Amino acid sequence: MVTNRLLILDDEAAIGTLVATVARKVGYEAEATTDFGSFREAFDRIEPTHVVLDLQLPDTDGVEVLSYLTARGANVRVLLMSGFDARVLDMVGQVARDRGFDVIATCRKPLRVPELRDILRRNAHEQPLALEPEALDQALDEGQIFVNFQPQCRLSDGVIVGFEALARWRHPDLDLIAPDKFIPLAERSGRIARLTHYVFDQATDAAVRFAACSPNCGVAVNVSPLDLSDPHLADKFAQVCRDKGVAPDKVTLEMTESAAMSDPVSAKEALVRLRLKGFRLSLDDFGTGYSSLVLLRQMPLSELKIDRSFVTDCTTSHDSEAIMEAVVAMAHALGLSVVAEGVETQEVLGRLAQADADLAQGYLMSRPVGLDEACRMLTGSGQMAQIS
Known part of the structure; x- marks a missing residue:
């Protein structure tokens, strides 16, 4: 112990x-x-x-x-x-x-x-996880890794317009393993491409069901820096969408700034090809890196996700509020939509609405849920948030 x-x-x-x-x-x-x-x-x-x-x-x-x-x-x-x-x-x-x-x-x-x-x-120290790369192969083979979905709500009316696909691992001996534990394992061991495509497959299956409930509902999937080094990534993703009848513009691919900058030439080529195929591109955790403004000019982005640290503190910190408002204004001036993640209080939600952010995501609306529950959300009122 x-x-x-x-x-x-x-x-x-x-x-x-x-x-x-x-x-x-x-x-x-x-x-x-x-x-x-x-x-x-x-x-x-x-x-x-x-x-x-x-x-x-x-x-x-x-x-x-x-x-x-x-x-x-x-x-x-x-x-x-x-x-x-x-x-x-x-x-x-x-x-x-x-x-x-x-x-x-x-x-x-x-x-x-x-x-x-x-x-x-x-924040107590946890027991170190005894995970071998082969365990990740077994998890993918046996369906131990599954995908939950967290709704993204339009701030103008609270209606669900999409879900972010989030991978989880339910290990038979170690119970639930967080993504920040197994995704680095996948990247280190050369298994990240398999994991990404597994999640993409699950997410596009979900997109088919979402479309049956709400034609305009989309899905977002995270990609790793290593994924962007694959010159055939756009073709592979596009083929999956064709096979399932999913419109690429209903799929948003989220990446961090480090992903986009890890190999700028390869990343830029991969991102341009993904956009040409019709996929939307989102820059996650915006505001925490050192070259974000360069990325906005060089990368074919569709949206920004404001880092949760600025969102959480926007009602208590003048600096965080000012940064949040500046990001929203700048993104809109560049023709990008803005997603605020980490929304946990009604006060923060209202402040984001006043700042004219586009979408909100966080525990105030819903924790990540299974696919059936996500579909029930859509077939209900489809409205998760009351904007004050």
Whole structure:
């Protein structure tokens, strides 16, 4: 069993004690320190798996502590907290991610105990998965991998206009395995093409059923950077659509910026051919990379998906709200539609509608569901969201 060991650095002893108490109640070993020297001594002694770090300290600051952890080669999950400006807190979070740390949260002080407890409980170290590449072959052969569908709703009236196809793996011994665990395995082992085509096949089967319920309903499928290196990808996808009678313009292929930039020449050729075949192209997680504006000019995109971090914070962070509004305006000026993902509250939904975003996707409307349930959604009112 993995032991979660939490080390806290906060010059306010009362806060350190509070965090340690909450952590122990959810199964961590926890120790609090109030200065950098005692933190370094405790780090050597307990070898923590998690660190809670206050950014403003009398003898140092959070960035210096992160530099120390980097020099140590520390493999720790990090929770950052401060009463300082939210923008600075977010920037330190990005510094930590750039250094390779898993930042589980950035929290403004004063901390709320329920929020802290939920964060720590969600981010306990998991047992490492003993997955071999051959297990992925078996999963595909035996149907252990299945596809759920999350609705995308039109913000003008809340009507479902499409679903994103999301792969899941129900392992016979390890139960449900998240995509962020098995997709990297597929990419490393050379099996990503097989996985992508498996999901595409399932998604286009679903598109046939969606069309019977709602003729204008589409489906979105994620593609990997490695998929775009296949010069025959467009032909293969187009043939599947012809065989099933699915119009390519009802299929949106989603990729991240890293996918489009991993091999720009091959990616550009693949994307242009996909567009010429009639497929829609979506740039996922827009706003988190460094060359997004170049992509908008060079790639034959149909839509942008605003990264969930800006969506989630658009009602509480002026910066996130400004970025969200700017992305919507810029996308529309370029003739692109805008999807906001990660919508979880009615307040966020209303703000997106005011900003004139096109589509919304998130738990407020629905979690990912099976195909039968997705079809029931379409044959009902077809409306999932009330826009206020």
